[in-house]
Amino acid sequence: MGSKTPLFDKHNEAGARIVDFGGWDMPLHYGSQKDEHHFVRQNAGMFDVSHMTIVDLSGERVRAFLQYLVANDVAKLKDPGKALYTAMLNADGGVIDDLIIYYMTDRFYRLIVNAATREKDLAWIRENAASFDVGVVERGELGMIAVQGPNARALAVSSIDSDYRDAAMAMKPFFGMQAGDMFIARTGYTGEDGFEICMPAADAAEVWDQLLAAGISPCGLGARDTLRLEAAMNLYGTDMDENISPLEAGLNWTIAWEPADRDFIGRTALQALRNSPDRQRFVGLLLEDRGVLRNHQKVVVDGVGEGEITSGGFSPTIGKSIALARVPAGDYDRATVEVRGKLLNVRIVKTPFVRNGKIRIDIAGETQ
Amino acid sequence: MSDLPGDLLYTKDHEWLRREDDGSVTIGITDHAQSSLGDLVYVELPEVDQDIDEGGEMAVVESVKAASDVYAPIGGSIAAINEDLADDPEKINSDPYGDGWIVRIQPSDSIDEGALMSPDDYQQFIDDLDD
Numbered sequence: 001m002g003s004k005t006p007l008f009d010k011h012n013e014a015g016a017r018i019v020d021f022g023g024w025d026m027p028l029h030y031g032s033q034k035d036e037h038h039f040v041r042q043n044a045g046m047f048d049v050s051h052m053t054i055v056d057l058s059g060e061r062v063r064a065f066l067q068y069l070v071a072n073d074v075a076k077l078k079d080p081g082k083a084l085y086t087a088m089l090n091a092d093g094g095v096i097d098d099l100i101i102y103y104m105t106d107r108f109y110r111l112i113v114n115a116a117t118r119e120k121d122l123a124w125i126r127e128n129a130a131s132f133d134v135g136v137v138e139r140g141e142l143g144m145i146a147v148q149g150p151n152a153r154a155l156a157v158s159s160i161d162s163d164y165r166d167a168a169m170a171m172k173p174f175f176g177m178q179a180g181d182m183f184i185a186r187t188g189y190t191g192e193d194g195f196e197i198c199m200p201a202a203d204a205a206e207v208w209d210q211l212l213a214a215g216i217s218p219c220g221l222g223a224r225d226t227l228r229l230e231a232a233m234n235l236y237g238t239d240m241d242e243n244i245s246p247l248e249a250g251l252n253w254t255i256a257w258e259p260a261d262r263d264f265i266g267r268t269a270l271q272a273l274r275n276s277p278d279r280q281r282f283v284g285l286l287l288e289d290r291g292v293l294r295n296h297q298k299v300v301v302d303g304v305g306e307g308e309i310t311s312g313g314f315s316p317t318i319g320k321s322i323a324l325a326r327v328p329a330g331d332y333d334r335a336t337v338e339v340r341g342k343l344l345n346v347r348i349v350k351t352p353f354v355r356n357g358k359i360r361i362d363i364a365g366e367t368q
Numbered sequence: 369m370s371d372l373p374g375d376l377l378y379t380k381d382h383e384w385l386r387r388e389d390d391g392s393v394t395i396g397i398t399d400h401a402q403s404s405l406g407d408l409v410y411v412e413l414p415e416v417d418q419d420i421d422e423g424g425e426m427a428v429v430e431s432v433k434a435a436s437d438v439y440a441p442i443g444g445s446i447a448a449i450n451e452d453l454a455d456d457p458e459k460i461n462s463d464p465y466g467d468g469w470i471v472r473i474q475p476s477d478s479i480d481e482g483a484l485m486s487p488d489d490y491q492q493f494i495d496d497l498d499d
Contacts, residue, residue, distance in 0.1 A: 294434075
């Protein structure tokens, strides 16, 4: 038996199929993964993400510390509550974890890191924080629910203390705010609008019931994975890890190269790779033949070389299979993928595949 | 608790078999199997007239979660395939013992029913798995 979130009993009440995820007993689905996927794209769904790790950093030099710790530059965060997505790198430029940083005050930032990487992340943050005299506090006593979908915010707002509802609804994307005992952020991992709501663990079941009563459907990790794949959001440990740099995982946009004198961990290694003509591409694939692309299948680019699917699956929104893949450098827009000994045709497409309920890729494709 | 059709035989691989009047055998996967797999999104079928050995790979069913091989519970030649599954693999989820059938095999030998399970035995088998 693994660790249980404060919502474990709620999942069983709702008929969840429970699976192990990074040592946590989590809901895979509550009946139909595909239906749950569509709830989020079309209306509103909620996910228990209490297994995620929340870490509060405080101190006079917390900004300087984060400018050293992560590849993006927290100096971009000017307005209180503003969030930044980025990665912590090792000296070789490999990704230790991806995370979201919220700028709360000049002396207080909140990080949300992955569940499966909790221990190594905390050790890494503490090790590097020591010389900056930054306090590192894990907030394990908080539960977290992500409500996602075009109607998610409107349906969820009634579960927020009435003093904060207007402010929560007025909050811009990628901001977070304290709302009484709750912390509410307009963020997510599905490509839809919504909130991620943190609350004391003791309140989590009550909030879950309120959200359920408001018409928000419980959704499991299965739908979370197909939603994030359609949105082309990376999954740590699958699309990148400590041996892969953000440059080879489609995360160039999470690296701040300027100012050039900002010394962050991994910068030297990244800089060398940035200028390498052999650097692998990280691309979206659309399967044109029948079948389903899966993680670790081999991508074959005729006359160029081979790559690998890092995340593959069936897209319920598109009705075809899609994937994220690391492929050789070069200028090409077609490839094949080896599936059970056969080579199936794929087209390289610009991601995201789906965002805000709409398909963003050209499914028919122009034949050349 | 799912009700198992009484006129079928079952395997430990969660397949069902139905003997047809013409001597062929219709094969599908059980309700337990479709429920474990989750929503099906693709089914790879064999060719009609293809010969298949007992225990050989007969089809692949892919759900949102994963791909699973379906092994031939008997040897013979493929007499028919359920072509509707190409466009509507979810028929296996919605009607595993009916419209969700997968293939029909013309057996090459007489069927060894001792190797297959009755509905009661199969029910016991899946109950034991859930413990």
